[in-house]
Amino acid sequence: MLKEGYNIAVYIEGTRSRSGKLLQPQLGMLSILLHAFFEGACKDMLFVPVFIAYDRIPDEGSYLHEISGGKKSAESFRQMLKAKRILKDRYGKVHLNFGRPLGLNDMLAEQGLTGTVLSAKQQNTLCRDIGDQMMNAIDRQTVVTPQSLVAGALLSGGREIISRKELTFRIEASMNQFYAQGSCLAETLADGHQSAVENALYHYRGRKFIQWVDAKAKDQARHNAWRIVENRRNALDYYKNISICHFVPPAFTALAILEKDAFQLSSADLHVTYRRLQDLFCEEFIPDPNHPPAYTVRKTVKAFIDDAILVPHPVMPDTYNISSEGYRKLVFFAGYIEPFLESYRTALVYFAKNRRNHHHKAKMLKKMLAIGNRMIRQGEIRLKESISKANYNNAIGFFAKNGVRGSEDEEMVRQWNDTLVHFQNLISR
Numbered sequence: 001m002l003k004e005g006y007n008i009a010v011y012i013e014g015t016r017s018r019s020g021k022l023l024q025p026q027l028g029m030l031s032i033l034l035h036a037f038f039e040g041a042c043k044d045m046l047f048v049p050v051f052i053a054y055d056r057i058p059d060e061g062s063y064l065h066e067i068s069g070g071k072k073s074a075e076s077f078r079q080m081l082k083a084k085r086i087l088k089d090r091y092g093k094v095h096l097n098f099g100r101p102l103g104l105n106d107m108l109a110e111q112g113l114t115g116t117v118l119s120a121k122q123q124n125t126l127c128r129d130i131g132d133q134m135m136n137a138i139d140r141q142t143v144v145t146p147q148s149l150v151a152g153a154l155l156s157g158g159r160e161i162i163s164r165k166e167l168t169f170r171i172e173a174s175m176n177q178f179y180a181q182g183s184c185l186a187e188t189l190a191d192g193h194q195s196a197v198e199n200a201l202y203h204y205r206g207r208k209f210i211q212w213v214d215a216k217a218k219d220q221a222r223h224n225a226w227r228i229v230e231n232r233r234n235a236l237d238y239y240k241n242i243s244i245c246h247f248v249p250p251a252f253t254a255l256a257i258l259e260k261d262a263f264q265l266s267s268a269d270l271h272v273t274y275r276r277l278q279d280l281f282c283e284e285f286i287p288d289p290n291h292p293p294a295y296t297v298r299k300t301v302k303a304f305i306d307d308a309i310l311v312p313h314p315v316m317p318d319t320y321n322i323s324s325e326g327y328r329k330l331v332f333f334a335g336y337i338e339p340f341l342e343s344y345r346t347a348l349v350y351f352a353k354n355r356r357n358h359h360h361k362a363k364m365l366k367k368m369l370a371i372g373n374r375m376i377r378q379g380e381i382r383l384k385e386s387i388s389k390a391n392y393n394n395a396i397g398f399f400a401k402n403g404v405r406g407s408e409d410e411e412m413v414r415q416w417n418d419t420l421v422h423f424q425n426l427i428s429r
Contacts, residue, residue: 002041008033012134018067019390020241022138024283025131034127037104038118047130049099049137051184053242055092055147064234067389069369097141097184102133132289139245139286144178145186146196147203151240152247154210154228156335158382158428161213163225171197173307173329174247180303183246201226209236230384237339237385247336248285252277253300254330255337257310257322258426266318267301277337280419283394284340334427341424342381343391346372347399348417356406361396368392382428 001008010033014026037045057063107130108114118126153170154162175193178185188196204210209232213225228236256273257265274293278285288296301320304310309326313319322330350368359367372387399405404412 002033002036002045005042012131016063017390018063019388020238021244021284022135022286024286024394025135027127027131030130031123031127034104034123034130038123043105045104046101047104047134048101049134049141051095051097051099051138051141051143053095053143053145055095055145058089058091060235060238063238067238068234068387069366069389092147093145093186095143095145095186097143099137099141102130102137104130129289132286135286136288136290141184142243142245143184143186144189144243144246145239146188146193146200147239148241148243149174149189149193150197150200150204151236152243152336154204154226155233155236155240155385156332156338158335158338159228160230161225161227165224167226169328170332173332176307177250177303177333178246180306181246181249183243204236208232233384234388237388240336244336245285247333249296249300250303250333251336253297253304254333255423255426256297257330258334259423263322264313265320265322267297267320268318270297270301277423280344280398281337281340283398284391331427338424338427339383339386339388340391341420341427342383342386343372343388344395344398345417345420345424346375346381346386347392347395348404348413348420349375351399351404351406351409352413354406356408358406361393364396365389365392368395 010029012025012030013023014028015023017023033045036042105114107126111126113122113126149171150167153167153174156170171193175189177183186196188199201210205212209229211227211229213227252274253270255277256270259273260269271294274297278287278293287293301310304326305312305320307326307329308323309329310320311323311326313321347368349371350364354364354367369387369389369392372381372392375381376384376387399416402412402416403409404416407413
């Protein structure tokens with residue numbers, strides 16, 4: 001196909017995401033393409049990142065069923081017949097963005113590999129590098145939809161009830177970050193986000209994701225707060241995760257600032273904690289391969305200054321004070337990471353109680369789901385969206401790479417749990 005000059009579509013995640021956010025890249029097809037290139041199938045290859053998302057997905061129910069531990073239903077002829085009924089509903093818009101192409105020859109030239117015969121190890125490294133570059137490029141093309149914006153504003157902080165005033169506060173803080181980052185916004189948000197937000201709230205209320213909380217004011221009902229329906233938090237979390245990549249730098253930077261536990265700090269104080277968080281959630285979010293944490297922190301701090309979250313010291317360079325309103329925004333941004341902290345804590349409970357190789361992965365995930373449901377009933381965790389098969393799967397991968405595989409690793413389990421609890425306390429204190 002390369003010899004004939006065909007374009008080839010590669011679904012680099014390998015499957016559809018059940019959590020809403022991008023998955024880790026699956027490199028098998030990229031490896032095949034690179035092998036063909038080095039065998040002389042073509043003179044160059046251009047990798048074009050493509051972002052696709054939907055205001056609402058038709059098979060939302062099956063996704064949530066699977067992420068909560070249910071088995072994937074096999075596709076059948078009967079399902080195809082039901083499609084006619086599904087297509088009668090309105091699902092909003094499809095968002096499609098193309099990023100800047102990455103030329104393989106350009107990449108080889110940058111690394112000084114033009115004209116050389118690459119070893120198998122070098123080809124594998126190049127393949128992983130291309131995968132990371134593509135995932136980050138797709139992140140940059142991710143469109144922020146009103147549904148995703150509102151879902152995040154509703155969920156972050158873990159409250160069951162959120163006032164309209166607080167929701168507006170969070171929406172404005174989010175929009176300021178999007179403008180600072182140059183994020184891709186859906187047309188309805190770019191044209192004026194207030195009406196788009198109201199439409200999204202109306203949409204979620206109609207689907208019974210949220211309910212009005214009425215307060216009496218001079219004998220008239222005033223709808224001044226929203227209640228999140230507990231068993232619909234996972235659905236909201238799916239839509240929140242679609243644009244979560246735009247909140248990772250603010251969330252990590254906010255947690256690093258909160259950890260300083262001081263109202264005066266410098267950006268250099270934040271680099272170590274930012275890198276720790278980046279390493280902790282490397283299975284969830286792929287770090288930007290082109291920029292170190294110091295660059296991202298500096299850029300995010302500038303956005304925080306523009307939004308009056310941080311105020312530059314009048315005399316001391318690279319020193320900032322936290323405003324009182326800014327502190328609230330920091331807690332809000334950091335709340336985007338809280339479900340992952342709880343998911344990883346739940347995974348550690350499993351490792352603390354089971355010996356190495358006691359269960360195969362499917363059994364491990366089933367046990368973790370049961371532990372998560374028990375912990376939320378007993379008040380040990382508070383976010384229903386943290387009970388996620390996708391998060392547990394990533395937690396297993398992360399802890400395995402870091403030497404935690406069972407109860408024999410008791411000391412490491414304790415250390416990692418202390419780290420997770422520490423970060424979560426910064427959000428919920």
